[in-house]
Amino acid sequence: MSLFLFKRLLTLLATLAVASVIVFAVLEVLPGNAAQVLMGPDADPAAVAAKTVELGLDRPAPARYAQWIGGLLRGDLGHSYSYGTPVAELIAERLTLTVPLAVLAMLLATAIALLVGVTAAARHRSAADTALMALAQLGIAIPGFWFAILLILLFSVKLQWLSAGGFGGWQFGGGFWPGLWQGLKSLILPAVALAVAQAAMLARFTRSAVLEVLREDFVRTARAKGLSRRATLWGHVLRNAMIPVLTVMGLQLAELLAGAIVIENVFYLPGLGRLILQSIANRDLIVVRNCVMLLAAMVVVVNFVVDVLYAVIDPRVKAQAS
DSSP states (O other): HHHHHHHHHHHHHHHEEEEEEEEHHHHHSSSHHHHHHHTTTOOOHHHHHHHHHHHTTTTHHHHHHHHHHHHHHHHHHOTTTTTTTTTHHHHHHHHHHHHHHHHHHHHHHHHHHHHHHHHHTTTSHHHHHHHHHHHHHHHHOOOHHHHHHHHHIIIIISOOOOOSSOOOOOOOTTTTHHHHHHHHHHHHHHHHHHHHHHHHHHHHHHHHHHHHHHSHHHHHHHHTTTTOOHHHHHIIIHHHHHHHHHHHHHHHHHHHHHHHHHHHHHHHHSSSHHHHHHHHHTTTHHHHHHHHHHHHHHHHHHHHHOOOHHHHHHHHHHHHHO
């Protein structure tokens, strides 16, 4: 197991190194100048040039890349050009919303997908199977931002059950559970809007994976030993079908983090997505660079965790990789 983890860690570090080069290079070729944006379109060229030197934008690209990587290794992400505050503080503040939103959406998508996928596979070629897969296809086709607007119209405007947007923060002064509920209440509609499409796709993958495992000999053996259909399905079949499902779940978490950029703007949530858009508009590339690198690191780490879970679920994966 130690050799397996060592190889995966080396792959993780190499991927992060390549990702950092790509992120830096892509942002370098974008047009625009942060100094010009900060000083205004009518600013004196000499003042803009002085601001460029002050921000360190006149230095060669390799030197700025080395400075950025050195800061990352020390935990120093630099200061935002437009906000005037440490980038680490900005990102940490926004992550307190974006991460719970993505996790809540992932939990909803996983619960719905497993229930729908396993139920459809257990009733293969029945009316229930056809209806569930039709709903899944509809869920894939619906644009997330459009569905988010429908949720606002129904639950916020018409029924007035939930807020149409905004986030009051995590208010734990009156107790943990009341404060948790106050925060989650603002994230329910955005999480549902994010989860629908992901749940629909994951449900189709789950159905296919479960149907494939149901044809295996060990399923017939388990049934012959007296196990009920439900116990065989949820206790044996689903575990063996989880490897391809876990792959999709890892990719979906990355999609949820990216999709949150749109949904956060629909619901006016001050998360990482809105920070990225605002920083792009201000040409605050140091914030954009660190945010994009953080998202890339999250994707790589999630894939690493999925690889480890492969080995836990199916020891044959660990044996083949060692």
